[in-house]
Structures are given as C-alpha cells and as structure tokens.
Amino acid sequence: VKGAERRVVVEIDIRLGDQLQTTEFNLADRSEMTYPVLLGRAFLMDLYLVDVSRSYTQQRYRPARP
Numbered sequence: 001v002k003g004a005e006r007r008v009v010v011e012i013d014i015r016l017g018d019q020l021q022t023t024e025f026n027l028a029d030r031s032e033m034t035y036p037v038l039l040g041r042a043f044l045m046d047l048y049l050v051d052v053s054r055s056y057t058q059q060r061y062r063p064a065r066p
Contacts (some may be wrong), residue, residue: 014039017058021047 007026014023023043030036044050051057 014043015061016048017061018049 009026011022011024015021015022021043021062022040024033027039032043
C-alpha cells in the first residue's frame with residue numbers, strides 16, 4: 001500500500017469515569033496534531049454513548065480513599 005507505515009501497537013488500560021477498559025493504541029507520533037489520543041469506535045462500541053453536541057460530560061474519576 002502506497003504511503004503505508006508500520007506502527008507499534010500496545011495494549012493499555014484506560015479509565016473513563018469509573019470504568020476501566022483495556023484497549024489497543026498505536027504509537028504514532030501525534031505531537032503535531034490537534035488531539036494527542038484518538039479513541040476509536042471499536043473501543044467505544046457497547047460501552048459508552050457518545051453525544052457529539054456535548055463536551056466534558058463525564059465526572060472526573062476520584063478513587064475511593066482507604
């Protein structure tokens with residue numbers, strides 16, 4: 001494929017609110033891009049509802065203190 005590049009893929013845990021999920025991320029250099037991280041539809045599918053008309057609707061995660 002013309003213009004294709006190989007990228008390292010890692011599996012990491014990501015927390016959105018009180019939900020912790022494991023997903024794959026590729027290690028492409030996004031330093032010159034608007035968004036440093038992209039969450040794909042495969043990650044979001046069956047887990048979250050996305051309303052594109054709203055921003056920052058998830059409460060900040062605060063772990064329970066022992």
